[in-house]
Structure formats: C-alpha cells, structure tokens
Amino acid sequence: xxxxxxxxxxxxxxxxxxxxxxxxxxxxxxxxxxxxxxxxxxxxxxxxxxxxxxxxxxxxxxxxxxxxxxxxxxxxxxxxxxxxxxxxxxxxxxxxxxxxxxxxxxxxxxxxxxxxxxxxxxxxxxxxxxxxxxxxxxxxxxxxxxxxxxxxxxxxxxxxxxxxxxxxxxxxxxxxxxxxxxxxxxxxxxxxxxxxxxxxxxxxxxxxxxxxxxxxxxxxxxxxxxxxxxxxxxxxxxxxxxxxxxxxxxxxxxxxxxxxxxxxxxxxxxxxxxxxxxxxxxxxxxxxxxxxxxxxxxxxxxxxxxxxxxxxxxxx
Ligand code: ASP
Numbered sequence: 001x002x003x004x005x006x007x008x009x010x011x012x013x014x015x016x017x018x019x020x021x022x023x024x025x026x027x028x029x030x031x032x033x034x035x036x037x038x039x040x041x042x043x044x045x046x047x048x049x050x051x052x053x054x055x056x057x058x059x060x061x062x063x064x065x066x067x068x069x070x071x072x073x074x075x076x077x078x079x080x081x082x083x084x085x086x087x088x089x090x091x092x093x094x095x096x097x098x099x100x101x102x103x104x105x106x107x108x109x110x111x112x113x114x115x116x117x118x119x120x121x122x123x124x125x126x127x128x129x130x131x132x133x134x135x136x137x138x139x140x141x142x143x144x145x146x147x148x149x150x151x152x153x154x155x156x157x158x159x160x161x162x163x164x165x166x167x168x169x170x171x172x173x174x175x176x177x178x179x180x181x182x183x184x185x186x187x188x189x190x191x192x193x194x195x196x197x198x199x200x201x202x203x204x205x206x207x208x209x210x211x212x213x214x215x216x217x218x219x220x221x222x223x224x225x226x227x228x229x230x231x232x233x234x235x236x237x238x239x240x241x242x243x244x245x246x247x248x249x250x251x252x253x254x255x256x257x258x259x260x261x262x263x264x265x266x267x268x269x270x271x272x273x274x275x276x277x278x279x280x281x282x283x284x285x286x287x288x289x290x291x292x293x294x295x296x297x298x299x300x301x302x303x304x305x306x307x308x309x310x311x312x313x314x315x316x
Contacts, residue, residue, distance in 0.1 A: 003188070003306065004187075004189050004287050004304065005043075005188050005289050005302065005303065006036060006043060006185065006186075006187045006302065007187075007290075007300070007301070007302040008183070008184065008302070009233055009280075009298055009299060010066045010183050010300070011066065012277075012278045012297065012298035013277065013296070014297070015295070015298070015299070015313055016296055016314070020313075027065060028065060028299055028313060031060065031065050031066065032301040032311050034059050035059040035063075035301070036303050038058070039056030039059075040056075043189055043190065043305075046189075046190055048193065048195070052189065052195070053086065053186065053187050053197040058107060061105050061106065061199055062105070066181045066182075066183050067181030067183075068084075068181070068183040068199040068201060069082065069104060069105055069106060070104075071181075072144055072200070072202075073201040073202065073203065073204040074152075074204060075202075075206050076157065080141075081100065081202065082097075082202070083099065083100075083212060083214045083215040084096065084200070084215055085110050085197065085215040085221040087196050087221055088114065089194035089195055089196070089223035089285070090191075090195075090225050092223075092224060094114055094221075094223075095114025095117070095120060096120060096215040097109050098124070098211045099123050099127070099209055100123075102140065102141065103128070103138060104139045105136075107199045108137070109130070109131050109136050110197070110199075110215070112131070149201075149204070153204050156204065159205075181200075181299075182200035182201075183198070183233075184196070184199070184231025184233060184281060185281075186281055186282060192225070192285045193285070194229040194283055196221050196223040196229035196231045196283075197231060198233075200212065200214040200215075202236070203235075203236065211236075212237070212239075213234075213239035218245055218246035219236075219243055219245060220232040220233075220239055220244070221245055222246045222248075225285050227248075228282050228283065229282065230245035230280050230281070231245070232278065232280040233280070234276060234277050234278010234295065237276075238274040242266065242270050242274055242276060244266055244270075244280065245280065248265075248282060251266070252284075259283070259284045263290045266280070277294060279292055279294065279300075280292060287304055291310075296315060297315060299312075
C-alpha cells in the first residue's frame with residue numbers, strides 16, 4: 001500500500017492570535033479536526049482522493065465559522081453567492097460552479113458537474129437549475145445566515161470603497177477584517193491518486209457577479225497525478241492573474257522543483273509581486289504535503305498514514 005494523506009485549509013489572511021479568544025480558537029481547531037477526520041476516514045477505508053476531498057469540504061461547508069456553504073459572506077445585494085471546484089488528478093476531470101445560491105453543499109454540485117454533465121464550469125441560474133435537476137440539496141436563505149458575516153457586511157455595504165477594482169488603499173480598507181474563510185482540501189489515496197477541491201462564499205460585498213479564483217481550474221484549484229493537487233485561499237484576483245495552482249504544477253513539471261519549492265516560489269515570490277495575499281495547500285502522488293502562506297495566518301491541518309498530524313492557525 002502506498003502512503004496516503006489529507007491536507008485541508010479554512011482560509012488565510014490577517015489571522016492574529018491577539019484578535020482571537022481562546023473559545024473561538026478552540027472552535028476553529030475543532031472545526032478543522034472534524035473535517036480532517038471525515039476526509040481521512042475515507043482514505044483509511046480505501047476510498048478515493050476525490051471522495052476524501054469532498055467529505056472534508058462538506059464538513060467545513062456545514063460549519064458556520066467558515067466562509068463556504070453555511071456561513072458564506074454577503075454580497076453587495078445582501079445574499080450569498082457561492083463558488084466551488086473539484087478536480088481529479090488521475091483523469092484530469094474537473095467540475096466547477098460559480099455564483100450559485102441556496103445550494104447546501106456547493107462542492108457536491110461541483111462533483112455532480114464533474115461526474116454527470118458534459119461540462120466543466122456552470123454558473124448562476126443555470127448551475128442552480130442543474131442542481132435542482134440532479135436532486136442536489138437546497139436550503140432557504142436563512143440557513144446560510146450568520147450574524148458574524150452580516151455584521152461584517154453591514155460595516156462596508158454602504159461604502160463606495162469596496163470594489164476590488166479600486167485602489168490598493170481601498171482594497172486594504174475592504175479587507176481590514178481580512179476574513180478570508182474559503183475552505184479547501186487535497187488528498188492522496190492508497191492508489192496514489194490525488195485530488196483537490198475548494199469552496200467559498202467569495203469576498204464580502206462583492207458585486208456584478210464577481211467570481212474569485214476558487215472555482216477557476218488552474219487558479220484556485222488544480223490536480224494532476226504527475227505533479228500535484230493544490231487548493232488556494234486569499235485575495236482571488238491576483239491568484240487568477242498568477243494562474244497560481246497550475247503554476248505550481250508547471251514548476252514541478254518543467255523545472256523539476258519539489259512540491260514545497262514550487263509552492264514557495266508561487267506564494268512567496270510570484271503572488272507577493274502581485275500583492276496577492278493568501279496561501280495554498282498542496283499534495284503530491286507520494287503523499288508529501290505542503291501548507292504555504294504569505295499572510296499572517298491560515299487555518300490549516302494535515303494528517304498522513306505515517307501517523308503525522310498538524311493543525312495550525314498562525315505563522316509559527
Ligand atoms: N479566494 C477567495 C476569493 O477570492 C476568497 C478566499 O480565499 O477567502 O473569492
């Protein structure tokens with residue numbers, strides 16, 4: 001049996017110990033642990049990397065603390081629009097959805113696109129229609145509400161300074177809370193197949209149908225057995241422009257860099273040059289895992305068949 005592993009994230013940003021209460025920290029740690037346990041159980045039982053990724057992400061989507069599924073951030077119009085993607089490194093099959101509403105587990109819909117449509121990427125009402133047709137579980141608006149995200153949105157909803165095309169100064173203002181809370185997972189299974197998935201509510205106060213990097217194959221999510229599986233989190237626009245996840249794969253494929261070296265290059269050099277704050281998790285087909293971020297913190301966890309487990313929030 002070959003080594004297997006799972007790595008997950010719950011978002012990156014200015015996550016400082018000084019802003020955290022011990023109780024909240026405990027809740028985040030428990031949230032990460034239960035997602036890790038759910039995904040790892042699939043691998044332990046001989047399940048596929050794709051199913052392990054899905055299982056971990058569903059737990060994070062159901063957790064109000066993370067900006068994905070239940071607890072997603074509010075758009076300018078005061079609703080939740082969610083994005084997600086899933087990619088299978090064994091086949092290079094992928095499924096992604098953007099700007100969907102009322103879908104309880106957006107990662108399940110991305111999986112449905114991957115397995116049961118002739119397409120890769122569905123958006124908006126069409127994606128919702130597909131969800132209904134496939135019998136994907138929907139929930140009323142109330143289900144997605146969290147007071148915490150609502151207060152965060154209320155603070156900036158009337159501001160003119162929120163748009164991501166605005167100056168850096170304004171982006172900094174928008175993100176003064178730095179509540180990136182996107183979730184993601186990457187797995188390597190007992191067959192040596194790898195997969196990646198990412199799910200998000202995007203950015204608070206987003207408008208005009210803005211879509212971030214998370215559901216964009218190659219930017220926020222990518223998997224290829226020959227190189228790596230990657231899930232990103234952070235300020236989506238620079239990640240899209242850097243084609244961040246695929247760039248890690250290219251550095252491994254064309255320059256023979258290790259997973260860790262390639263992720264370092266993209267996160268700490270290329271993204272920094274584009275003012276792309278955030279991070280990513282990655283895995284290769286030998287079950288090597290890396291978690292790299294250029295922000296103050298990233299909710300993250302990993303576990304592997306060698307018996308190693310790490311759960312972290314801040315930069316150590
Ligand atoms: N990358 C996501 C986006 O830009 C946000 C996040 O990671 O929290 O939509």
